[in-house]
Amino acid sequence: MGEVALAATGPVSLAAGRSVARAGGNAVDVAVAAALGAMATEPGIVSLGGGAFVSVWAPGGEPVVVDGTVEMPGRGLPREAFGRGVREVFTEYGGGVTMFAGHGSVATPLAALACEDAVARFGVTPWADVVAPAVAACREGYPMGAAAARYLGFVAGSLFGPDPEAHAVVTRPDGTPLRAGDVATNPMLADVLDLVGRHGASVLTTGEVGRVMAADMAAHDGLVTAADLEAVACVERVPVRRTVGDWDLALNPPPSVGGPMLAVMLGELARQDGYDWADVLRVQQAVLRYRFAVHDVATDLDAAGHALLSAVDRHGLAGLPTSASTAHVSAVDGDGLACAVTASAGYGAGITVPGTGMLLNNALGEPELNRLGLHALAPGTRLASNMAPTTGRTGDGRVIAVGSPGADRITTALMQVLGQGCLHGADLRTAIEAPRVHVRFDADGGPVVEHESDPEITAAVHAAGLRATDHGALSMYFGGVGAAYRREDGTLLAAGDPRREAAVGICARS
Numbered sequence: 001m002g003e004v005a006l007a008a009t010g011p012v013s014l015a016a017g018r019s020v021a022r023a024g025g026n027a028v029d030v031a032v033a034a035a036l037g038a039m040a041t042e043p044g045i046v047s048l049g050g051g052a053f054v055s056v057w058a059p060g061g062e063p064v065v066v067d068g069t070v071e072m073p074g075r076g077l078p079r080e081a082f083g084r085g086v087r088e089v090f091t092e093y094g095g096g097v098t099m100f101a102g103h104g105s106v107a108t109p110l111a112a113l114a115c116e117d118a119v120a121r122f123g124v125t126p127w128a129d130v131v132a133p134a135v136a137a138c139r140e141g142y143p144m145g146a147a148a149a150r151y152l153g154f155v156a157g158s159l160f161g162p163d164p165e166a167h168a169v170v171t172r173p174d175g176t177p178l179r180a181g182d183v184a185t186n187p188m189l190a191d192v193l194d195l196v197g198r199h200g201a202s203v204l205t206t207g208e209v210g211r212v213m214a215a216d217m218a219a220h221d222g223l224v225t226a227a228d229l230e231a232v233a234c235v236e237r238v239p240v241r242r243t244v245g246d247w248d249l250a251l252n253p254p255p256s257v258g259g260p261m262l263a264v265m266l267g268e269l270a271r272q273d274g275y276d277w278a279d280v281l282r283v284q285q286a287v288l289r290y291r292f293a294v295h296d297v298a299t300d301l302d303a304a305g306h307a308l309l310s311a312v313d314r315h316g317l318a319g320l321p322t323s324a325s326t327a328h329v330s331a332v333d334g335d336g337l338a339c340a341v342t343a344s345a346g347y348g349a350g351i352t353v354p355g356t357g358m359l360l361n362n363a364l365g366e367p368e369l370n371r372l373g374l375h376a377l378a379p380g381t382r383l384a385s386n387m388a389p390t391t392g393r394t395g396d397g398r399v400i401a402v403g404s405p406g407a408d409r410i411t412t413a414l415m416q417v418l419g420q421g422c423l424h425g426a427d428l429r430t431a432i433e434a435p436r437v438h439v440r441f442d443a444d445g446g447p448v449v450e451h452e453s454d455p456e457i458t459a460a461v462h463a464a465g466l467r468a469t470d471h472g473a474l475s476m477y478f479g480g481v482g483a484a485y486r487r488e489d490g491t492l493l494a495a496g497d498p499r500r501e502a503a504v505g506i507c508a509r510s
Contacts, residue, residue, distance in 0.1 A: 002334035004030045004507045005492035007482030009045075009327045010145040013037040014503035016133035017331065020125055021507035027401070027484075028056055029125040030507060031331035031339040032115045033133055038327045039111060039343060040134040040189060041142040043170050043178075044151045045405075046327040048189075048196075048204070049353070049360035050345030051383075052111035053252055054118040055239065055401070057391040059336035063250035064121075065389075067235040067382070068114020070107035070363045074379040075227035082375040085221030086365055087162075089350070093154040100365030100374065101159055101350040103222030107363035107383055108232050111343050112201035117234045118339070131197035138190035138357075141183045146501045147476070149180040151325065159350040166352045166359060188357030204358075205229040213353045223364070228379065239391075244270045245422040247400075249392040258388035258411050261287055265415040269423060277437070277460035280419075284412055284439040285447050292441040326387060326405035332484040333509070334492060338401040340389030342410075386410045390418070399486040405500070406479030412438045413479035428483050428495040436478040437461075452478065474499050 004021045008014040016037030017030040025033065032054070039048045051070035057063040074082060085104025091097050099105075119130055152160075152170050156177035160166045169186060171177055178184055195203045203209050206229060214226040239250035240263045249266065252259030268283045269275050326344040345361040352359055363383050364370060370383075377383070388410050389403040400421075404413045413436060420431035435454040439447050449468040451457045452475055461468045471477055480500030485493050496502025 002509050003492055004331055004333040004509060005484040005486070005494040006030055006034060006505055006507050007330040007484050007494040007496050008034045008503045009038040009042065009329060010501050010503050012041045012137050012142045013329065014505055016137070018505065018507045019133045020130055021509050023125060023129055024510055025125040025130070026123060026335070027331040027333040027337040028118055028122040028339045029130050031329050031341050031401070032119050032123070033130045034329045034331070035327070035341040035343055036115060036131060036134040037137060038329065040186070040193060041137050042145055042148045042327060043359055044155065044348055045148045045325050046343050047345040047348070047359040047361070048112050049109045049358050050111050050343060051107070051109060051361070051363070051385070052114045052341060052343035053256070053385070053387050053389050054114050055250065055252065055340040055389040055391050056118060056122050057250055057338045057393065058122060063239045063391055065237045065239050065252055066114045066118050067237050067256075068110035068117070069256070069385045069387070070109055070361055070383050071228070071232055072364070072377040072379050072381040072383060073106070073108045073224040073228040074375070075231060076225055077223060081221070081223065085223070086374065089155070089159050091154045091158060093151060097347065099347050099362060099367060101348070101362050103217055103220040103349070103351060104375070105349045105362035105365030106217070106222055106224055106360045108224050108228045109204070109361060110232055110234060112196060112204055113232070114234050115341070116201040122337070122339070127200070128197035131193055135190050135193045135197065138186040138193060141185045144178045144180055144182045144184055146180040149178055152177040155347070159348060163351045165354065165357070166350055169352065169357055169359060186357045188355060192356045192358055205232060209353055209356055209358070212355065216354050223375070231380065242267050242270070244418060246394045247392045247422045248394070249390055249418070251390050252388045255382050255384075256387065257291065257384045258386040261291055262388045262390070262411040262414055265411065266418055269415070269419045275419070275423070277457050278463065280416065280437060281439060281449065281460055281464055281466070284415070284437070288439050289441060289447070292445065326407070326410070328389065328403040328405050328480070328482050330401035330403060330482045330484040330494070332399050332401050332486045332492060334486070334490060336397070336399045336486055338391040338399050338484070340391055340401040340403045342387040342389040342403045342405070344385070344387060388414055390414065397486070397488040397490070400483060402481065402483040404479040404481040404497070408440070409438050409477065409479045412436070413481055417481050417483070428485055428493065432481050432483065432495050432497050433474070435473070438478060450477065476500055
């Protein structure tokens with residue numbers, strides 16, 4: 001029945017995808033199985049208790065994005081309930097991060113609902129079979145990946161320590177953080193996933209897990225209520241389309257932040273008659289300055305995103321007004337079906353739903369996603385997201401699914417990889433392994449260039465007169481792009497990023 005190219009997050013994620021491919025699964029089934037495998041076995045990096053976007057483009061059809069990002073909770077609560085239930089946590093991870101954790105940092109999660117929705121619409125494998133590899137991994141044991149182990153080395157005590165159940169998920173029996181290669185189990189989460197497979201993802205919202213979650217939130221000043229869990233639903237959105245070279249790319253639309261920013265950056269590169277590092281720096285500065293000054297403090301992300309796209313379509317970059325942890329999976333099958341899944345639980349709230357082993361997100365406690373302030377949004381509002389899973393096609397039959405983890409570096413990483421591949425003709429591996437730059441803005445709004453070691457980048461930074469930090473070669477700071485690709489002759493390939501633990505393969509379908 002053919003093959004599926006899969007760029008997964010690690011060996012457990014890859015094995016989950018392979019298992020579903022052997023059962024006849026298509027690219028959507030395989031990608032979702034791999035994503036669920038990651039959510040179940042990469043504590044601290046991603047979890048079922050977060051959000052996800054699933055981008056799908058079927059041959060002969062129009063692309064679709066299933067929006068399962070997290071939502072602002074608090075339906076039915078009095079005003080005085082907001083602003084409570086959080087504790088401040090500082091970690092040296094990533095050069096120093098201060099965040100909020102605890103029950104009041106948790107946004108309403110939709111990741112599992114988005115995965116189920118995508119499989120129901122585009123998959124060919126029963127939902128229970130797609131979930132089964134994640135169940136088996138949690139029950140039988142899974143090796144701890146290097147990325148998760150590195151993060152847990154910083155936060156196992158400070159973030160997860162106050163909740164004994166959460167602490168047990170991320171530590172050895174002696175209480176020390178899990179290390180890369182340690183084999184861990186999570187039998188409680190295996191039981192939950194088994195219920196999700198048999199009864200559907202609603203188990204986590206209106207079912208028994210959702211009821212326990214709502215009760216625990218009420219007891220600890222959390223905002224997620226039964227009304228939130230009953231009202232929450234995935235939204236199928238029409239992607240933003242951009243022509244970049246020979247490629248028709250479908251990008252995550254508003255109210256996502258990542259998709260519109262990536263669309264503008266790629267569109268501007270495509271306007272150039274060739275481009276160099278000076279152009280990359282110029283485009284990133286213009287787009288990310290706009291985001292820092294305008295988009296990040298917008299109260300209506302959908303309107304802000306469309307206003308950005310409209311302004312740049314009309315006037316180019318001159319039309320711009322001025323003033324944490326994720327995982328990604330990509331799959332393409334021999335029929336040309338493409339699926340890209342990006343999921344996030346933020347830095348983690350440091351807590352579980354009691355008795356489930358399921359870690360929860362701290363999306364309300366991520367400063368970069370809440371520049372309006374703690375609990376400032378109205379209940380039911382989708383939170384800002386950097387996630388930008390992308391699919392694309394050419395007229396001669398090439399197909400791609402691509403994305404990356406990496407917080408606000410997601411868009412700049414994908415800008416450079418897609419720019420190299422779509423405009424410079426670089427092959428996947430070369431495009432992914434090429435050195436990267438990222439322009440960030442400090443608290444005063446001044447640009448700082450973070451970059452990997454490369455003499456041409458250094459020269460461009462000096463010529464622009466910008467402050468800069470050299471991170472060396474292939475730094476995890478710059479994301480972890482994963483791509484699956486179908487050539488015009490039908491040949492499949494996948495490529496992962498050496499900056500993060502990656503596992504890629506061509507999975508045989510039976």
